[in-house]
Amino acid sequence: MASVPVPTDPIALLRSHSLTTLVHRELERRILAGELAPGDKINEEDIAGQLSVSRGPVREAFRALESSGLVRMEKNRGVFVRQVSIAEADEIYEVRAGLDHLVGRLVAARITGPELAELRELLKGMQSAARARDVDAYYPLNLRFHDRLVELTGNRTLVAAYRRLVNELHLYRRQTLARVPDSFPVSTREHAQIVDALARGDSDRASALLHEHAMESRDRWHAALAETGSPRRQAP
Amino acid sequence: MASVPVPTDPIALLRSHSLTTLVHRELERRILAGELAPGDKINEEDIAGQLSVSRGPVREAFRALESSGLVRMEKNRGVFVRQVSIAEADEIYEVRAGLDHLVGRLVAARITGPELAELRELLKGMQSAARARDVDAYYPLNLRFHDRLVELTGNRTLVAAYRRLVNELHLYRRQTLARVPDSFPVSTREHAQIVDALARGDSDRASALLHEHAMESRDRWHAALAETGSPRRQAP
DNA sequence: GGGTTACAGATTGTTGACAATCTACAAAGA
DNA sequence: TCTTTGTAGATTGTCAACAATCTGTAACCC
Numbered sequence: 001m002a003s004v005p006v007p008t009d010p011i012a013l014l015r016s017h018s019l020t021t022l023v024h025r026e027l028e029r030r031i032l033a034g035e036l037a038p039g040d041k042i043n044e045e046d047i048a049g050q051l052s053v054s055r056g057p058v059r060e061a062f063r064a065l066e067s068s069g070l071v072r073m074e075k076n077r078g079v080f081v082r083q084v085s086i087a088e089a090d091e092i093y094e095v096r097a098g099l100d101h102l103v104g105r106l107v108a109a110r111i112t113g114p115e116l117a118e119l120r121e122l123l124k125g126m127q128s129a130a131r132a133r134d135v136d137a138y139y140p141l142n143l144r145f146h147d148r149l150v151e152l153t154g155n156r157t158l159v160a161a162y163r164r165l166v167n168e169l170h171l172y173r174r175q176t177l178a179r180v181p182d183s184f185p186v187s188t189r190e191h192a193q194i195v196d197a198l199a200r201g202d203s204d205r206a207s208a209l210l211h212e213h214a215m216e217s218r219d220r221w222h223a224a225l226a227e228t229g230s231p232r233r234q235a236p
Numbered sequence: 237m238a239s240v241p242v243p244t245d246p247i248a249l250l251r252s253h254s255l256t257t258l259v260h261r262e263l264e265r266r267i268l269a270g271e272l273a274p275g276d277k278i279n280e281e282d283i284a285g286q287l288s289v290s291r292g293p294v295r296e297a298f299r300a301l302e303s304s305g306l307v308r309m310e311k312n313r314g315v316f317v318r319q320v321s322i323a324e325a326d327e328i329y330e331v332r333a334g335l336d337h338l339v340g341r342l343v344a345a346r347i348t349g350p351e352l353a354e355l356r357e358l359l360k361g362m363q364s365a366a367r368a369r370d371v372d373a374y375y376p377l378n379l380r381f382h383d384r385l386v387e388l389t390g391n392r393t394l395v396a397a398y399r400r401l402v403n404e405l406h407l408y409r410r411q412t413l414a415r416v417p418d419s420f421p422v423s424t425r426e427h428a429q430i431v432d433a434l435a436r437g438d439s440d441r442a443s444a445l446l447h448e449h450a451m452e453s454r455d456r457w458h459a460a461l462a463e464t465g466s467p468r469r470q471a472p
Numbered sequence: 473g474g475g476t477t478a479c480a481g482a483t484t485g486t487t488g489a490c491a492a493t494c495t496a497c498a499a500a501g502a
Numbered sequence: 503t504c505t506t507t508g509t510a511g512a513t514t515g516t517c518a519a520c521a522a523t524c525t526g527t528a529a530c531c532c
Contacts, residue, residue, distance in 0.1 A: 018311050018515070020299065044484070054517045055484090056292065063256065063296045067303030075254050076484060076523050091393040098338035098394075102331065157327040157404075158334075161397055168393075254485070280514070290487045291514090312493050312514055 019057035024064050026051060031070050031081055032167065038083040038175040042071065069168050084172035086225075090218065092172070096165045097214035099150075099158065104207030106153040108198050115152055119195050122148065123188070130188045145191065149210075176225055187213065187220075255293035260300050262287060267306050267317055268403065274319040274411040278307065305404050320408035322461075326454065328408070332401045333450035335386075335394065340443030342389040344434050351388055355431050358384065359424070366424045381427065385446075412461055423449065423456075 027047070030036045042062075048055045062079050065071045073079045084092070122145045129138040143166070150162045190213045197206035263283070266272045284294045298315050301307045309315045320328070358381045365374040379402070386398045426449045433442035 015311055020515090045482095056295075056516060056518095059292075059485090060296055060299045063299040064303045067300045075252055078484070078524095088393065091391045094342075094391060095335070095338065095394050095397060098334060099331075101337070102334035106330075155327045155330060157324065157401070158331050161331060161401075165393070165397075256485090281512095292486060292488095295515090314494095314514070 019051075019053045020060040020064075023047065023051055023053065023057050023061035027061055027065055028070060031065075032170055032174075034174050036081045038081050038171055040081045042079045042081065044078075068164060070171065082168075082171055083175060084168055086222075089169065089172040089221075092165050092168050093214065093218035096162070096169070097211050097218075099162050099165070100146075100210040100214040101207045102158065103150050103153055103162075104194070104197070104210035105203045106155065106158075107149060108201050108203035108206040110154065111152055111198050111201075116195070116199050119145070119148065119198070123191055123195060126191065127188050142187075149194075173221070176221075187217065190216070255287075255289045256296040256300075259283065259287055259289060259293050259297035263297055263301055264306060267301075268406055268410075270410050272317045274317050274407055276317045278315045278317065280314075304400060306407065318404075318407055319411060320404055322408075322458075325405060325408040325457075328401050328404050329450065329454035332398070332405070333447050333454075335398050335401070336382075336446040336450040337443045338394065339386050339389055339398075340430070340433070340446035341439045342391065342394075343385060344437050344439035344442040346390065347388055347434050347437075352431065352435055355381070355384065355434070359427055359431060362427065363424050378423075385430075409457070412457075423453065426452070 027036070027042070036042065044055050044058050044062075048058045051058075062071060062073060066073050066079070070082055071079045072082050122141060126138055126141045126145065129141060147163070147166070150159050153159070190209065194206060194209045194213065197209055263272070263278070272278065278298075280291050280294050280298075284291045287294075298307060298309060302309050302315070306318055307315045308318050358377060362374055362377045362381065365377060383399070383402070386395050389395070426445065430442060430445045430449065433445055
């Protein structure tokens, strides 16, 4: 699910492994893992020192991360982990919902038996995590479920666009996470309905359900947020 | 409509103008203008010499362009203007159609009188260009019409995603342009219908029309292409 | 004391040089 | 003649030093 996949073929590995890509991957990992929090300043020389490379590859990685929306660069000031305001998060949720609509339509038209079984397997895991009220187990399964769904469209452009949005939303959640106590999703039934619609090849219903699901996921987060107050200060 | 807007405020201009951004903008311009054709190799030192900068900023610009999908970098081999295959173009068209659906729904719900007048003004220009069968005048107006439409959603995430796709499609058209003789679009009536639906606030119809329009635009291009044979060879 | 200016340290922007890799061509062998 | 191997030139990857800019502090003036 990483934006920069690791090749398993050793020759392809050597061909693609420049220091820049290594730095890029490591920084992306730290940001998405929350080791670098939104708003944090990232020091070029520190990163270079930690990874034992010079500043050149680090700067190149910064440019790539900026294009993918994970950091913000200010000339002569430095680079900062991007902060996503509530308004921006709303926008991102809205676009993601639009893409999910498309995902439902495309997947319903082409999904195969084994793929359906795979989704149902993921569903099972989510349900047992939900019963145990184990958020730490549920959350990554949820991500995986939706990511796999997008992959099943077979549309790589769509996959790339979708993942970019998910990453940005991840940033938003990271930013507000500390203040949201226990926003456990109650969406397992919705997921089951989605899979059922896909199984019937009912693309209208699948796309409608996926769109709804995305918007409700936004509402759930907002509701949880409203209980605890606004997120941290935003950049201008 | 540029991906990297030029600030008009002189202080903001100085604040944001690093050599990297200048190189980035110039390369993007050359690619979209067709001065650098899909598949062309871009030599670091040449670019650096032409723009009178060192290779550092050029390499940083390359990384940014790679993330935005305009070039492809191969380790120790160089950077190449990205080639978009027919299959990829299909995928991109499909995603763009999905976004257009969303655009229609959002714009219909919030468009104002002056904005409608602005769209109708653009329409007028397109119609007169169509009557004169002046493709060179029509094409940029068409781009502007759709770009403005997306802007009117007020959703900057959507605007960014949309423009990225349009840029990539531009690459595809550049690649096949030489072989497509006179694919003059017959879409002025569709545009008028879209604006009418927006004026009525009919979001269902607007989104349906915009979606259709995007898919038909794909079909038109493919049909024109089929008359002249397949595009140039693709990268593996 | 409040505010402004000057300076020092730290950080980023840019550059040119060196090392590693690739490409093309030519020489040697079968 | 065809293939292989070796070498030279070109190109990319990486690095370390220098220049420009910013941030914070302290001295200075009113």
